[in-house]
Amino acid sequence: MKQADLSISNEAEDDGSRQNDAPRRNGDYDDIRYNLLSDRTFLDIHGCTSRLAHYHGIDCKLSGSVYVVSEIEGALPLIHGVSGCAFHQRLSPRKLYSPVYTMACTNLVEEDIIYGGEEKLRHGIYDVYNRYRPKLIVVLPTCISGLMGEDVHSIIRDVKDDIPCNLVFVPSEGFAHRDHDSIDSIMQYVATSWKNTSQQFDFRGCGQVDMLASLAEQLMEEQDVIENSVNLESNGRYTYGFNLELQEVGRILGQMGVSINAVLPTTTVERIRQAPAAQLNIARSRTDKWAAYMRDEFGTDQIKKWPHNSGIEGTARFLQDVGSRLGLDGEAEAVIDVEKKRAAKDLAKIRRTLSGHSFAILSQNLIFNPHRMKVYLNDLMLPIKYICIDSLVLNRLKVSQETRDMMMKNMYGIFDEMTPGFQVLIDPSAEELHKVSKEVDYVLGEFITSPIHEKVSEIPVLDMSLLCNLLYRTSFSVIVELGRHLVQKINKPQINDRRLIVSRLKYNSPYYPMLDDPRISSSIGMWHGIWRATSSGGC
Structure with missing residues (x-):
């Protein structure tokens, strides 16, 4: 049988198990810190590298599909496209420090694009099985094979009886991504989901x-x-x-x-x-x-x-709902009560330490979850004076004013249900940020705000990137770990006169972390103009 031209890792004898090996460390919290350190080591910037890579680098729909395949033991992705697609998708924003080592590609070239690549895909499936003996081959088309109109379904039907392993096709072409108009719909969904379950x-x-749906x-x-x-x-x-x-x-x-x-x-x-x-x-x-x-x-x-299922009470309600769906209301209530008491005991000392300080929250999260504030206020009992939210990214994505107004209305509605005493600032100016920094003991930054804010205020920002995403987990322990992490930050001596190089650079605020360079700004503007006109997007 003719061998397909495959672009495969140099580690040809790798059985694929490396990509499924989770980091091994003593204790869950050590494992979390190890993951963050790995990301920092890889790009050598700070803990939000995976988010930056997702926004500004590895942003193809194919990336998300490849990542899911790498999570399945015995599964192997076969990229039906040019070798460059497979090469770049070895890295996923979710695990930058651990590439997908074993990945095959049909390596389409100009001749295949003119005359068709279906036979190359057919031989590629046979060759992948003969080389690796996987339990599942996931065929992932790319933009070029999609534009060619390759009948991938027919190829899979033809070979499935000859290949003693499972075959799954996923519509992973980049142009099959949501179009630019759907960003506004997504933001409407996000805002509505804050209140309407x-x-x-x-x-x-x-x-x-799409990958999970195809598996189902x-x-x-x-x-x-x-x-x-x-x-x-x-x-x-x-x-x-x-x-x-x-x-x-x-x-x-x-x-x-x-x-x-x-x-x-x-x-x-x-x-x-x-x-x-x-x-x-x-x-x-x-x-x-x-x-x-x-x-x-x-x-x-x-x-x-849902987003409101975060924090101690939100997690408790969700687990109670799970028990109710299974007819285990009494059993669930008893177990959850014990867990809540354990968490409250662990949080008692943490709350006493944190209560002696004042805080401001600084967030540049695209879909800021106002329910996260319940964790800070109700679970950790932080004395918060200001919540500063930077929504400039919504401007960049051309989210409509109507949608933005709905997001603000729903967000303020949730804030009104919380303990009063804090002030909300939307898109604060540099002068306002400087004033806020002078009126609190600590500023808690999330994701990618720290360097810009430190440049403006000359006050260090406590980076909460490590654990803020954990608040979406169904867990009581992550709340305790968040509190411990914050206490460690506070107890660590702060150097208020530091002058980090990363803080001294001149950034383009709407497009942080891009530098304020006219060449960069022009390139970004051109890219987003093309994106809005052609309906392509991120993964």
Whole structure:
């Protein structure tokens, strides 16, 4: 049989297991810190490198699909496109320090683009199986193979009886991404989801969403349902707090009498096939396309994890809802009560330390979750004087004024339900930020705000990038870890007269971390103009 021309790693004998090896360290919190250190080491900037790479670098829909494949034991991606696509997608924003070592590509060249690459894909599937003997081959088309109109479904149907492994096709072409108009719809969905848990939304074009949906549609099979069992969706083993959440949720559910059937997508091919054996799917609020398919096809009930299900009370309510869906109200209530008391005991000393200081929150998060403030105010009991939110990124993405007004209205509505005493500043000026910094003891920065703010205020910002994303986890422990992390930051001597090089650079504020250079600004403006005109986007 003719060998396909494959672009494969130099480590040709690698069986793919390296890409599924999670970092091993003593203790969950050490594992979280190790992940952050790995990201910092790779790009040598700061802890938000994966977000920066997602926004400004590895931003193809294919990236999300490849990442999900790398989470599945025994699975291997086959990129149907040019070698450059496969090369760049070895790195995922979710695990920059751990490339996908084993990745195959049909390596389309000019002749294939003119005359068609379907035979090359056919031979590529055979060759990947003969080389690696995977349990699952996931065929991922690229922009060029999609534009060529390659009939990938027919190729898979033709070869599936000859290949003793599973084959799955995912619509991963970059141009199949959501168009620019959907950004406004997404922001409307985000704002509505803060208050309305019945909100439904088709999160089109996300590689992870489409990959999970394809697994449900093409791999899962009818099963006998296991009573009081659940499938738990996760962002993956390489994201902060994965082990911490899984261990805690597994323990709490186990005490309630509930077993975990599968953690999706971080599991084996066989577990994915048997996912319909679960009685209930626990899905995240934006990625439940797979769960909706299982509901319609297999009758599997589902429950969503919403933004308001964060913090001690939010987590407790969500776990109680899970118990209720399974008819275990009494068992759930007893277990959750014990967990809340344990968390309160651990937080008592942390609260006493934090209560002696004043704080300001500085956020440049695209979809700032106002429910996170409940964690700071109600769980950690921080004396917060100011909440400063930079929404310039919404301007850059051309979110409509109507949508922005709705976001502000819903956000203020949630803030009104909280403990009064803090002031909210939207898009504060440099002078306002400087004034805020002088009126508080500490400024808590999230994601990518620290260098700009330190340049303006000359006051260090406590970087909360490490744990702020953990607040979306279904966990009581992450709240305690967040408090401990903050106490450590406060107890560490602060050097108020430091002059970091990264803080002395002149940044383009709307496009941070880009420098304020007319050549860079022109390039960014041209790129976003093309993006808005051609309906392409991020992964």
